[in-house]
Amino acid sequence: MTAVVDPQVAADPLPPRRRNRAWEKFRRSPSALLGGVIVLFFLIVALLAPVLPVPGPAETDWGAVRKAPTWAHPFGTDEIGRDVLSRMIWGAQASLLAGVVSVLIAVFLGMPLGMLAGYMRGWTDAVISRFTEALLAAPFLILAIALAAFLGPSLTNAMIAIGLSAMPVFIRLARAQTLIVMTEDYVESARAVGIGHVGMIGRYILPNIVPPIIVQSTLTIATAVIAEASLSFLGLGQQPPAPSWGAMLNTAKNFLDQAPWMALYPGVAIFLVVLGFNLLGDGLRDALDPRDH
């Protein structure tokens, strides 16, 4: 489900000149910029949700139940007369929040574990690697469903479940990256002059790991947004009446005959956000790939 970043990517910390070149490369890629613009658009919409001139997401208008798009309701209304556009704008908050928070969980748990495995090797590495394999063995959605089932359905639990399911990718990436850095001559010399563990990790390993982690995070947010929508669609994520795109689609499928617009717009929104993060991730990967310089 998740595209995996090549561990070779950005094996060196980016010196200023390389950083400029990376930015130049990113700027010249129309698809990466398009991705950035899409993501930014949805971020702004989500942040401005409370001040945008739309009815409240829970405001019902019983005189306008399942009404097709009009000027008053540009995206139509739902089965109890709520404005679909408003629910989509508020739903963007849930989607982006879930995408970002679950990836943060995955990064902050996965990166230290991966670094530890690559740095300590031996038994620590063996234990962490087996643990990662076990986590990887349960398909992303099955694991998320199982956790949501046992932790109880809510957006917070969905985020935890998605974060835990996405964690193995980051453990593997951080481990591979650490192993690469550890074989570099300058790390050998640093060790020879007696730099301690904290210094080694802070000065040499971390800066090398961050660029590929950023790329992987961007691509994983795309997967996480779909995962949150899927869980909410199944009723295991955001709980009604709180708006979320996946839950909107779940209701919409019962009214396909009478109100197809209810199903159209939330799907388009999920598609665009995911496409945006995928384009952005691909663009960042190309820009940060040292082999192309």
Place this chain on the structure above:
Amino acid sequence: MLTFLGRRILTAIPTIILISIFVFSLQHLLPGDPILVMAGEERDPEVIAALREKYRFNDPVPMQYLAWAGNALQGDLGISLRTQQPVLELIGEKLPVTIQLAVMALIIAILIGIPAGVLSAYKKGTWIDWVANITALSGLSVPNFWLGIMLILLVSVKLGWLPASGYVPLTEDPLQSIRVMIMPAFVLGTAIAATLMRHTRSAMLSVLKSDYVRTARAKGLQERVVLVKHALRNALVPVVTVITLLFGELLAGAVLTEQIFTIPGFGKLVVDAVFNRDYAVVQGIVLCTGIAFIFMNILADAAYRILNPRMSQQ
């Protein structure tokens, strides 16, 4: 090869143990006494006592795990609260439905993904490559449950061509079975097709640059022969491995697809189990998919070695 397989299976054992510990721990995430949950709403004291005895709930947690794992090893994954059937039997009942869906989806994915990848690599940098790439990225970005809803709207509701839901066993009426399953399989197949296309494209690109393809061309072979017999044959090695590894994606996609098209398969079983608080079923499914996934990984490694003789000589 046998030594390789033996070693791979041995290294899989600790992973399987870890998965089982994880699955066992799930029940301890439940608030309150798991036995009360397992006993269902009636909470018959005799049932509770029997369950406590069976799962050694008066013993320390490690002993409880050993008892649970011992039962699981003998194929006893517990009883479904809803249907009162053994979990393993329930899974066995639903599995053929999902396998049919997954196989049909995979065929569709291969038929779309591999030719598209070959064409895109062969026409690199042209509009064909561009269209193929954009389509693949869109295929990866579109939530497949939404694609399913949109197809039901168009094909079933508006055009009335195919049924929107239902299931007919393949053994009962093969033609009708395929007719009912074709739309869900297409929905599930598109995302896989996108992944396959991307992998085929990159594998073909590196093969097309190789010396033996240049030699084949220099010999004056027809371009079609060069492309299919020399390039594609080699490019397919990593692609076959990827197909084996797509198992997880297929299964996760099946959960959603079965939900939309109301197909009574494995995916619908897990979702229904969640809502019915049928925890033994959820645990059983996670354990079975985990173990199946590990064996698919071993199969992928084996396939790679068979297809790439240089690997097995190492």
